[in-house]
Amino acid sequence: MTKLVYFAWVRERIGLPEEDVDLPETVKTGADLLAWMKTRGENYEAALAMDNAIRIAVDQEHVEHGEALGAPREIALFPPMTGG
Amino acid sequence: MAAEPVIRVQRDNFDAAAESARLTEDRTDVGAVVTFTGLCRDENGTLSALELEHYPGMAEAEIGRIARQAAERWPLTGLTVIHRYGKIAPGENIVLVAAASSHRQASFEAADFLMDFLKTRAPFWKKEHRTDSSDGGWVEAKQADDTAAERW
Numbered sequence A: 001m002t003k004l005v006y007f008a009w010v011r012e013r014i015g016l017p018e019e020d021v022d023l024p025e026t027v028k029t030g031a032d033l034l035a036w037m038k039t040r041g042e043n044y045e046a047a048l049a050m051d052n053a054i055r056i057a058v059d060q061e062h063v064e065h066g067e068a069l070g071a072p073r074e075i076a077l078f079p080p081m082t083g084g
Numbered sequence B: 001m002a003a004e005p006v007i008r009v010q011r012d013n014f015d016a017a018a019e020s021a022r023l024t025e026d027r028t029d030v031g032a033v034v035t036f037t038g039l040c041r042d043e044n045g046t047l048s049a050l051e052l053e054h055y056p057g058m059a060e061a062e063i064g065r066i067a068r069q070a071a072e073r074w075p076l077t078g079l080t081v082i083h084r085y086g087k088i089a090p091g092e093n094i095v096l097v098a099a100a101s102s103h104r105q106a107s108f109e110a111a112d113f114l115m116d117f118l119k120t121r122a123p124f125w126k127k128e129h130r131t132d133s134s135d136g137g138w139v140e141a142k143q144a145d146d147t148a149a150e151r152w
Helices: A008-014 A030-037 A042-048 B016-022 B058-073 B104-121 B143-150
Strands: A002-006 A018-021 A055-058 A061-063 A074-078 B006-010 B032-039 B047-054 B076-084 B086-088 B093-101 B124-130 B135-138
Touching: A002 A008, A008 A042, A008 A074, A030 A042, A030 A055, A030 A074, A061 B058, B006 B058, B016 B032, B016 B076, B016 B093, B032 B104, B058 B076, B058 B104, B076 B104, B093 B104, B104 B143
Parallel strands: A002 A074, B006 B076
Antiparallel strands: A002 A018, A055 A061, A055 A074, B032 B093, B047 B086, B047 B124, B076 B093, B124 B135
């Protein structure tokens, strides 16, 4: 199982702060993850519609969409950051 | 660098003067301290508060990674970064970067670098609450912040 965590409008549009999922074997990169997520329901499709506005962190480190995910404990999806 | 960067992610306010003083306390080799404080700003009287959401764990880790990069790149004698989360009213503090060094250039540049990367890589998101109780929505990331980070 992999823990998925969501923040800001990604969290609001999906309607959950986090969930545990079994990732299919076809999900190898961040881009694969987003494509698979969008098949899980309208809320996911709405939250993740703009791929280039979604940032991905694997075990609390930023990754690019094309990078391999490995076998993480936790993957986070969130919009571009607005701290500071 | 003599000391590890001090990183704090907290709900409570901070005292910029006290944090700055801590970087020079009991030492005589510090020639420069640059302190940057970012405040919650209300441009037209319609903001009641900013709500800062953060990713607990990653926020500390990512600020730590950025701070260590700064400490490797400039000869700093001390570095403190504090970022608040939760509801913050206009006029209140949001973020502090304090960089100490022997000479001013390292402190100025390290503080500037830290802020550019905090803006674009530290996992915090601002939501606006309006004075008429409406939800002002999530603050959008600015291209200018990405451009600023790219110059390093």
